[in-house]
Amino acid sequence: MRIALLVTPLNDKNLRLAAQIGVTDIVATYPGLKFERLLEIRNRVESFGMRLSVIERLIPTLRIVHNTQGRDEQIEDFKTLIRNMGQAGVEILCYSWMPDDDWQRTEVELLERGGAKVTAVDLKKPVATPTDTGYRREKNEPTTAEQLWENLEYFLKEVVPVAEEAGVQLSLHPDDPPVEVLGDQPRIIISPEAYERVFDIVDSPANGVCLCQGTMASSAQEFDIPSLIRRLAPRINFAHFRDVVGALPSFRETFHDNGKTDMVACMDAYYETGLNCPVRPDHVPTLEGESNEAPGYHMLGRLWAVGYMRGLMQASESKLKSVIGERMAEAPG
Numbered sequence: 001m002r003i004a005l006l007v008t009p010l011n012d013k014n015l016r017l018a019a020q021i022g023v024t025d026i027v028a029t030y031p032g033l034k035f036e037r038l039l040e041i042r043n044r045v046e047s048f049g050m051r052l053s054v055i056e057r058l059i060p061t062l063r064i065v066h067n068t069q070g071r072d073e074q075i076e077d078f079k080t081l082i083r084n085m086g087q088a089g090v091e092i093l094c095y096s097w098m099p100d101d102d103w104q105r106t107e108v109e110l111l112e113r114g115g116a117k118v119t120a121v122d123l124k125k126p127v128a129t130p131t132d133t134g135y136r137r138e139k140n141e142p143t144t145a146e147q148l149w150e151n152l153e154y155f156l157k158e159v160v161p162v163a164e165e166a167g168v169q170l171s172l173h174p175d176d177p178p179v180e181v182l183g184d185q186p187r188i189i190i191s192p193e194a195y196e197r198v199f200d201i202v203d204s205p206a207n208g209v210c211l212c213q214g215t216m217a218s219s220a221q222e223f224d225i226p227s228l229i230r231r232l233a234p235r236i237n238f239a240h241f242r243d244v245v246g247a248l249p250s251f252r253e254t255f256h257d258n259g260k261t262d263m264v265a266c267m268d269a270y271y272e273t274g275l276n277c278p279v280r281p282d283h284v285p286t287l288e289g290e291s292n293e294a295p296g297y298h299m300l301g302r303l304w305a306v307g308y309m310r311g312l313m314q315a316s317e318s319k320l321k322s323v324i325g326e327r328m329a330e331a332p333g
Contacts, residue, residue: 001239001270003309004053004278008297010041015048017299021306025053025278027094030060033077035084042088053278054171054238055085056094056210062101066143067151075155079162086166092238092278093163094210096173097152099143099185103176103215103283108295110252116285119295120252121177121218145186149197152188156202163206171210171238172198178219179248191221192231199235208235214242214282217261218251226265233273240282241266241309253283253296256308267312271320281305 004025007014018026026045031038042052059081063074078095085093096102104127107120143151163170178190188194195209209232216223229236243259244251256263270279284301286292 001279004280019048026050027054027056030058033080038084038088052090054092059095064155075158082162082166082168085168092169092171094171097189098175112285117292118253118285123249142185145188148188153201160202160204160207169206169208169237171208173210174215176215208237210238211236212240214244218244220248225261226269229269237277239279241279242282267316271316
């Protein structure tokens with residue numbers, strides 16, 4: 001596994017910090033459709049000894065998701081992004097099929113350990129994190145689950161061949177929170193079975209998954225995350241390493257060492273399945289001195305998380321080497 005970091009804001013100070021703590025791969029948000037801008041970001045990252053590996057977040061897809069006016073134009077823009085990434089050597093495009101465009105929460109300043117601020121969901125309360133990407137639903141009724149699946153199939157059949165040709169891997173993030181209906185709007189990417197249906201639509205190595213541990217851990221189905229890693233490993237090309245306390249209908253995010261999931265077993269599962277993809281700390285607590293204007297995306301919590309992850313990675317590597325050594329010693333001849 002390779003430690004990645006979504007650096008926000010993407011400035012020299014944060015890139016230098018990332019390099020100093022051992023990050024090898026950088027994740028950038030949607031750069032627009034100008035190849036020159038993507039190349040500028042890639043070269044800036046490389047100047048700090050790291051590589052730009054993933055584009056993620058704020059990619060315009062809502063007209064595609066809901067099949068509203070301008071869908072095909074948005075698909076063509078998505079293809080342009082894929083081709084630009086292939087030309088620039090950026091290997092992974094992480095997108096979602098969330099009908100609201102991004103993750104949703106009902107609380108963004110819940111106090112955690114030592115007064116750190118975290119986000120939370122209580123389905124009895126209204127959403128507190130609306131997103132606005134210039135999209136307004138152009139229907140008077142929600143898009144049904146069946147329509148979401150039909151729209152996703154249309155999209156994948158259009159874009160996966162382009163990704164194959166460009167050498168780019170698509171990485172589908174689950175709906176967060178993973179609930180069948182939020183408000184009045186159905187959601188579909190909420191289970192391993194949903195992912196397997198996605199893989200069946202277009203059977204291609206370019207049609208992959210971003211395994212967001214925290215999203216799946218917050219499901220009311222109480223998934224065993226290490227088992228889920230092993231189940232989906234053939235299609236995992238990117239991972240979000242985070243944890244929660246509780247499960248739907250109510251959960252909160254937390255520090256990586258303070259949640260419900262066996263994070264040691266998760267890291268062991270990545271190594272035992274032979275995965276070598278970028279993995280980044282996702283939403284982190286907002287720490288003392290930070291504004292919380294971008295909940296989950298400030299820098300201090302990420303620095304703490306990377307140190308925690310590096311320790312787990314070294315332990316998993318050591319255990320795997322020990323197991324391999326024992327098997328070789330036991331082998332005849």
